[in-house]
Amino acid sequence: MRYGEATVTVVDPRSYMTYQPFLPEAAAGSISPRHVVVPLRRVLPKAEVLTGRVTTIDQDRKVASIAPLVGEAYELPFDYLVIAMGAVSRTFPIPGLAEQGIGMKGIEEAIGLRNHVLEQLDKADSTTDEEVRRKALTFVFVGGGFAGAETIGEVEDMARDAAKYYKSVKREDMRFLLVDVADKILPEVGPKLGAYGKEHLEGRGVEVYLKTGMDSCVDGHVVLNNGLEVDSNTIVWTAGVKPNPALARFGLPLGPRGHVDTQTTLQVQGTDYIWAAGDNAQVPDVVGRKAGNENAWCPPNAQHALRQAKVLGDNVISGMRGFPQKEYSHANKGAVAGLGLHKGVAMIVMGKMKIKLKGRLAWYMHRAYHGMAMPTFNRKIRVFADWTLGMFLKREVVSLGAMETPREEFYEAAKPAPKPAAAKAEPVAAAPVEEKAKAS
Template sequence: MSTSERPRILIIGGGYVGLYAAKRILKKMRYDEATVTVVDPRSYMTYQPFLPEAAAGSISARNVVVPLRRVLPRAEILTGRVTSIDQESKKATIAPVAGEPYELPFDYLVLSLGAVSRTFPIPGLAENGIGVKSVEEAIGLRNHVLAQMDKADSTTDPEIRKKALTFCFVGGGFAGAETLAEVEDMARDAAKQYNNVRREDMRFVLVEAANRILPEFGPDMGKWGLEQFKQRGIEVYLETSIDSAVDNHIVLKNGVEFDASTLVWTAGVKPNPVLAEYGVALGPRGHIDVAPTLQVAGTDYVWAAGDNAQVPDLVGRKAGNENAWCPPNAQHALRQAKVLGDNVIAGMRGFPQHEYEHKNLGAVAGLGLHKGACILLGKIKLKGRLAWYVHRAYHGMAMPTFNRKFRIVAEWTTSAFLKREIVNLGAMENPRAEFEAVALPSPAKKPEETPAPKAEAPKAGEKVAS
């Protein structure tokens, strides 16, 4: 860890905002002007729009993440968590992945923790639910789905088979709809390799509390997406939610009940709860309260952006909506990070701050292989294969580093000629299990189970002990 006396810019979180803000600061900063320190529990940034494709096996897991140390070679990367911040003394408490916590002084602070899954106290959810917020969860979901298909193909019990082939997804927004569509596509392909599993044997269920899916696209496109799902044999329950998921028995508020071996939870996100320990102003929903300059309310040395911040939407407010806020998506996060980086440099040099203002360019969604939906500039609506091409082109360009762009395009290209790889690598989640089973000594027998040694008859001329 650096012991330089230079001013320290502490960036908490290495996601979209953390990575791009650090890149911007390092690019604009003069040599030795400051020390940039990035703290994150993971040593890589995850490009979350690609998680559905990673879950479906269309993209390798290693190509969905970007190593922070490779992209930010001039920054100080600390793998750990910031558990608390003392705003008066400007010190952060770091809990590293190993060793005792320690205090780290800073001069300027960037909060970019992103968001976590928004859950509710539903019985059985914590024990059985699977999130899709990290690459580990995406790959775990893929292995889990294929494991259930392996189970169904091998069993003779109809109840076990039915439960294994029932997949329930909660949340019909971008994350839920894209993940469901990609996984259903993968399962449809995988079924061709099984003797006893067909697509008709599977049951895919989508549960959404609102009155439509894909709300980001508006009513018309949401209706179209709903029709597409129904044509693919996916059951959709709108305006309802889950009451219970105990023992993988799903109970919906509308009275529908069924057993499902898979429960995928994508019902929205919320700001990271640890923000309450940082001593900054929070809004009613737990977001950091920031000005249009991305400065945290009441400070001139703290900035925040992305999913953990409540950023005013100046375009919407100029149009008459006084309560317009920037939605928590990658498009805004990437652009906010650049403005934030510039403002940190300006603040350090005593220059004026710039306000963040960006008109939404539209939205894109991939709904499986050769299927997609998008809205460009709020007017142009595309569906099907053409929208799928736009989706891949946009995210291919937005993916950080040429290295990852090239690898992803290469995978997309080869997949056009080669079949999708369908293999369950669930054992990777506990790779030492088999070795431990053979390396551990066999359990000792209980004393009462050990046969007593037989007494031998005394030899000739030998005295018997009294």
């Protein structure tokens, strides 16, 4: 855009963007958590960044209602609108899941999972109660896609390394379970590499249960629909995502699964001033439809979201100046996944040829691809520095569980001391006084 031609305002409840493919490595301590996030105000110096939430959108008046972190809500007028709210964890009404489950959609959850797992090792090492130890050392992961397989691979690596520093905790004492309702894991890389990933995890002692769901997990008592029951303090939920439910309040046309229904140009159906992209958009897959699949839609992954963003930006400018819109079209380039240190799978698409890699070489591909895709040169350097230091230094196994409640210790020290209870009168001494009073 020309200087002063328009004002771009970004509204987000967080002041940073999270690179989600690195969350498993952040949970395992391979990457510092602060290197996985990018501050919006630093990378968007020419935009206005508002930390808050859009609660409603009035399309007739072209006004969005903003709920800031503090203070009263206010209205923000707009000429053009871009909906890119992403996705949230897809959950089901399973008893106990809301109270016991740990998601993997944000950096806070990755940090919490790391601290939680190491805290379970602390608990197991400090008690002789076998039931308490067994529950602390049992880790259940639900969901066998990229997020689930990568997270259990990284966390198992971390727990294995951490066990070396505990006298009474060994890897053999731990139990890792990966549960999925599908008949395979890692469907994004194809059946052969998915089968390899399953065999690899099982070779490391991970129990993989396919075509299996979780019926309940009340108080950590996990009940699977294959009849297996285990007690666990750690239940990680990575069973897919769904569009942000806030979309239902905006009056936009939605698809059957809650995504914003868009044209191939990323414009929302029935409008010429609203665009949508990323995980919250239902974008027709032009390449798939040309191949004969009339119901092909772009999958919700970063490969499409990054490329959609570039087309969307150009189309917004075209809309401002009255130029025609450009279609979004992208052929799948493959997928990569890490399963822990020096372990991974990769599928690279080159025309009609698919190159399938596994093991250390695939792990190098995984790190190279995501390292280059990480936004900003600053974060790229920091991530590669973390990886380089990890080659020479041992993994950190410190649990900072107090981060969950950082003020608790200060509160205990600063709260007023309880007042001493008032002395109660002895009934034996009161009786003769009453009798004397009556006698007088």
